[in-house]
Amino acid sequence: MTEPNHDIMISLRDVGACYKRKRRILRRAEPDFWALQGVSFDLHQGDALGVIGRNGVGKSTLLRLLAGIVKPDRGTLVNPGYQATLLSLQVGFLSHLSGRKNAILSGMLLGMPKKEIEAKMDAIIDFAELEDFIDEPINTYSSGMRARLGFATAFQIDPDVLLIDEVLGVGDAEFIQKSTKAMVQRIRSNKTVVLVSHNASLVREVCNRAVWIDQGLSHAVGPVEEVMGLYEESTGERTTKPKRETPREEEGNVPVLG
């Protein structure tokens, strides 16, 4: 992996985010829920930052904060104007609409101009292996076809910071291979990426830095080996570093997520 330069793109200091509970008459109000309480780290240009932690520690909320979908309720998040977009598959899909129109709609929601999506339509159709089906309404699609279209569309976005929540590859076994491979290549191509994952070996393999979130706090931040070491010490697991440094050309060595 090329050495990332160290320009800070997004910087977080003691960031917390809180979800208000529903208020109901005739029922005692539950206390508000702080999904994140104090998270601090810097995201540098060219970083592939892995976010690890158990279920329900606020990893998805962290991605929403980075994407600008929600604002911190405490602390400061500084983003001087970089576009950070969550890789959302099939976002905005409407089931009676044609595949082509859904790709445009989804792409626009992901922040791409309409013209750009139209220009990339052939690439989308090709990658999704949809051919003539692209003009059929997607309720005639199999779930695999829909997944392929969703991935092929979302994969076209090229934001300053790409945010990924767990899933790298989708679809049937073959397409999972293909899409995961494409995504791993994208992560390794010196793009700035934030990857949330349970999969420790995947984080080791594709990320250069990591942040460990526990109980809403950033427990450790730093080079991926260091942070993963601490994390695995605490959980008692151990994943080994992949044997080769650059497994990208070899099939079968690509991590697959279910």
Add this chain to the structure above:
Amino acid sequence: MLNSRTLSLILFQTDAELSVEAERTYAGYLWWVVEPIVSMAIYFLVFGVLFKRGTPDYVPFLFVGLIPWRWLSGSVQRGASSILNARSLMQQVYLPKIVLPTVSILSNAFKFLIVFLILITYLMIEGYRISTAYFALPLVIVAGLLWISALTFVFAAVVPFFPDLRIILDNMLRLVFFVSGIFFELRTMTPEHQSLLRLNPFAVLVEAFRDILLRGNWPLWEPLLLGSAASVIVIAVGWLWIARNDCIYPKLGY
């Protein structure tokens, strides 16, 4: 506040929503025409036949009131839930929330215009004639659009915080229906009742449509302008409220 990307998203979403609505049924776009006719036939049956208000002019009279009414109720009901229902979408991508009610407003305005053209065709067949007062129609339609947008934005803005409001809204719309002179003539009421009922901009709107389409008269400008001015203020308030809570809406509902 509205950059070109947001605008093109609004237009594409509106187009998508309209075609989805048509694709969902066997008869498709035909329903935009057939459904209003069926529902107007029911109102005619109830008010025209059963309550014996059936003067020969009663059907056109009723239709000119009902068609704007359906525009209002369709837009407000759809728009009121637009932000609330987009919860999972809002959590995946950032989009200016103003897009959501605006799509409801535009798609319902488009359907209204189609039905309105059919109404005018029907009036021609019934023997009504186009007069110079027709020049006022675009302005009256804009006034209607403002009033409907005002209600739609306000409910869209507040319903995510208080989903119960949708139940109140249904009843409020029913009240507006009965006090807007849709199946009776405002001018037959006592003067006190008339001035009270005219505080409702929608009653003024219905009356303006009837003046133009049925009587060939210019509408009363003053109440129309007042209603439009009030609507513009309410639109601004609703718009600012939605913009202010842009990043709050995705966090509601826990």
